[in-house]
Amino acid sequence: MMKKVGIVDTAFSRVDMAKFAIQQIEQAKQICNSELTWLKTTVPGHKEVAVEALRLLEQEQCDICIVFGWVGPKELDLTSAHEAAIALAMAKVQARKHVLECFIFESQHEQDALFEVASQRAIAHAKSAISMITDDPAWVVHSSIGDREGEANASVLEAID
Numbered sequence: 001m002m003k004k005v006g007i008v009d010t011a012f013s014r015v016d017m018a019k020f021a022i023q024q025i026e027q028a029k030q031i032c033n034s035e036l037t038w039l040k041t042t043v044p045g046h047k048e049v050a051v052e053a054l055r056l057l058e059q060e061q062c063d064i065c066i067v068f069g070w071v072g073p074k075e076l077d078l079t080s081a082h083e084a085a086i087a088l089a090m091a092k093v094q095a096r097k098h099v100l101e102c103f104i105f106e107s108q109h110e111q112d113a114l115f116e117v118a119s120q121r122a123i124a125h126a127k128s129a130i131s132m133i134t135d136d137p138a139w140v141v142h143s144s145i146g147d148r149e150g151e152a153n154a155s156v157l158e159a160i161d
């Protein structure tokens with residue numbers, strides 16, 4: 001059955017993360033023959049993403065959404081992002097569907113690393129979204145692997161004998 005990924009990004013962002021997510025979805029369609037489609041919209045900033053994600057889930061028949069947010073380095077940006085995340089939580093619960101939050105916090109990375117982190121995280125979140133909506137066995141979500149979307153995975157811990 002055809003599945004639809006909603007993609008919301010912002011004009012505020014400094015990296016076109018949606019482009020990498022869309023490339024990943026297109027690649028999945030070709031390689032795995034997955035029945036996937038996508039719909040992308042852009043809003044001004046992260047305060048607008050919750051309503052937009054809800055609109056895509058409820059009115060545009062998306063099965064899941066990925067939201068690409070960019071959080072500036074100022075204290076006000078961080079507070080604003082926290083408020084946006086609360087609104088996103090409300091949207092998810094109302095729609096009873098998943099919204100994956102791919103937010104880049106500018107203050108957490110060196111300027112030189114931002115592009116790589118953002119693009120890799122976008123690809124990782126696109127893969128996660130595909131895994132969560134497709135029945136294709138190639139896209140099974142693996143449990144307890146220390147996955148850290150877009151960054152080096154955490155090591156897996158085992159019992160000490």
Ligand SMILES: Cc1nc2c(=O)[nH]c(=O)nc-2n(C[C@H](O)[C@H](O)[C@H](O)CO)c1C
Binds near residue numbers: 010072073
């Ligand atoms: C302070 C601030 N910081 C950010 C940010 O870090 N990232 C972002 O995407 N948008 C920011 N904005 C803009 C708001 O999200 C919003 O778009 C405007 O306030 C208009 O509602 C604002 C106002």
